[in-house]
Amino acid sequence: MKLSACLNQQSPEGGEKSCLNSELWHACAGPLVSLPSVGSHVVYFPQGHSEQVAVSTNKEVDAEMPNYQSLPAQLICQLHNVTMHADMETDEVYAQMTLQPLNAQEQKEISFHPADLGAASKQPTIYFCKTLTASDTSTHGGFSVPRRAAEKVFPPLDFSQQPPAQELVARDLHNNEWKFRHIFRGQPKRHLLTTGWSVFVSAKRLVAGDSVLFIWNDKNQLLLGIRRANRPQTVMPSSVLSSDSMHHGLFAAAAHAAATYSRYTIFYNPRASPSEFVIPLAKYIKAVHHTRVSVGMRFRMLFETEESSVRRYMGTITGISDSDPARWLNSHWRSVKVGWDESTAGERQPRVSLWEIEPLTTFPMYPSPFPLRLKRPWPSGLPSYSGMKADEMGLN
Amino acid sequence: MKLSACLNQQSPEGGEKSCLNSELWHACAGPLVSLPSVGSHVVYFPQGHSEQVAVSTNKEVDAEMPNYQSLPAQLICQLHNVTMHADMETDEVYAQMTLQPLNAQEQKEISFHPADLGAASKQPTIYFCKTLTASDTSTHGGFSVPRRAAEKVFPPLDFSQQPPAQELVARDLHNNEWKFRHIFRGQPKRHLLTTGWSVFVSAKRLVAGDSVLFIWNDKNQLLLGIRRANRPQTVMPSSVLSSDSMHHGLFAAAAHAAATYSRYTIFYNPRASPSEFVIPLAKYIKAVHHTRVSVGMRFRMLFETEESSVRRYMGTITGISDSDPARWLNSHWRSVKVGWDESTAGERQPRVSLWEIEPLTTFPMYPSPFPLRLKRPWPSGLPSYSGMKADEMGLN
């Protein structure tokens, strides 16, 4: 992996490179991924971060790993910076965030803004995503564009020509330019990308099963991104640091930042990570303190389909407990054990976090939604909820 | 980077994959690289390890990085395991080592073996290395084999045929098989690799300036490896962990191992690292305690040439001091400031370590070389030399 393009969420003019519309990044990341807004308060979960590192290094955290006593299970931070990136080699999207743990005084002064709830980012409206077929990736031919897709996102063809054709110019996440010949021909007629397509396929090393997506943005620019199929064993030990040292690094850096209230930097890989581990504080508060859940309760949760849209799966809460009591006591990370109505080969996780689900047979405990204010602030000196008991949080 | 092939130094039958002769690994690593032997005692320098991480992530250690008080500047360890690897994507060689810091009792019982001195590994005798030309990597033709090289390492051709030709089968670091047509033709006659060569070039993504090397080992097998040219900006931020967290990880993992005398794992990238940071203890002792150096003294030091051989450069010692007194007090890592006779654009480092150089106008202080025994063992409880004063070590 090499240096990556930069997409700064807030200050496009500040970046080292010219910055693309973040629509493309979000389209590649998927409909469920949202990034907290700069300046807002968030909750950071070392445990979730560790899960991402475990997936990336293909190695679980070692049982011998010491407890970082000074590191609470969740850190309340201010989010100073968010930049969107894409891997130079694979185009895999990821985000870099700069977090700063709040000290006791800052925690007392927290006030909430509705915008901090972090709704899933709106997917661009004028776009399409197609999974590549064997013919699409073969050297024998070009790319067959689904009719509705071509009519929706490509500029209209001049049908007085025979055959109707035009040159398309599209930019990828790295702002590289790709040119394609777009032609409408064949019997029956269909939209095709011919000249230029195979160069793109080989440059991006696309294979059948990968997806390509086109966006027509509000500046009349054509953007294109890719999403690789979930190939098993795409993991890559970095050969720089052992996975054990990586986990040490994650915990030590977070512990140091928590102890000194200083900034630190993390990477979030939306398509690698099993769950988001930087959550808007308001979303966390709402889910943990203002929603009543109990064993046996029904809920639904959003998942991404293979066609890049969302669907809800239903399930039942079967238990509420610490997912790793030895290491992370009183953590809300994956504290909810669930069973799924449709059990497709255990594809969905058996444990989820409160803010990931929508409980059904309940309603919010507060009548007026905003602004919120906590009755009982977190224990002074401990920038976390780790000292709270379950009954204080309405879990029982 | 993906999973890598395994070359176990000691137990070829124990590896998960069939293991190749380590000759190829050492040939790719270069003539100056040696690996300490399994079971021996070594000195590990977190500072040197940090340098490697800084090079790999292209980012220096942060000035805000806290001091890891419990981590001495050098750790005396037993080397439990050494495995040789090669990156699946780039074929870059690296080694994985398992180290275990010695406790005070173990340090007292150390005895030295001459074999532990860690002489540079013998390069294979029957091999050649060629830097690829534009013609070699072009699709227009094959690979032009230098005459002496072909006669030395390839099986002899049957010159009764016209033209003389044969099929060569060579295996790379991952034990993949590559087939080439070896032919002797043209006017004037020359050795060429034709059919099969371009597949190899494109699979390994070789460009003009990269090197390829062939070995004819003692089992009558043909092996081949590659060495990429030092292209600037080959660095790759991992997008898994920030460089700050990487440095934290390195120090925290080492500090934890030092505190508990437990094993930990490191990676050594010989072609990325500016210096070896795991040194045979005997070599360290000899250089630090049994060699007298002083400012103004002449010395010579080995360097690798572009043609993969070694040559000596001469220099003068200009100072002896801690290279990073704020972080690593009384460390011998790069404690010697030097000036070079041939100052080719500051290519060579201004600071070296004692065990890297050969002082000239001096001779060893001990009459009989081995076995050695220290008069004054290191301070009990501190598994390092960090408490020693310069005058105790004969530096002044």
Added chain:
DNA sequence: GTGTCGGCCGTCTGCCGACAA
């Protein structure tokens, strides 16, 4: 001794509509 080139042939790329799912 070896790097690069022109010449030449063969394979594969890549554009086309046919056809079927």
Added chain:
DNA sequence: TTGTCGGCAGACGGCCGACAC
């Protein structure tokens, strides 16, 4: 509506000796 195929023309891959440094 769109995935795959046969047909075909042209580009490029790749093997050869010529030639120069």
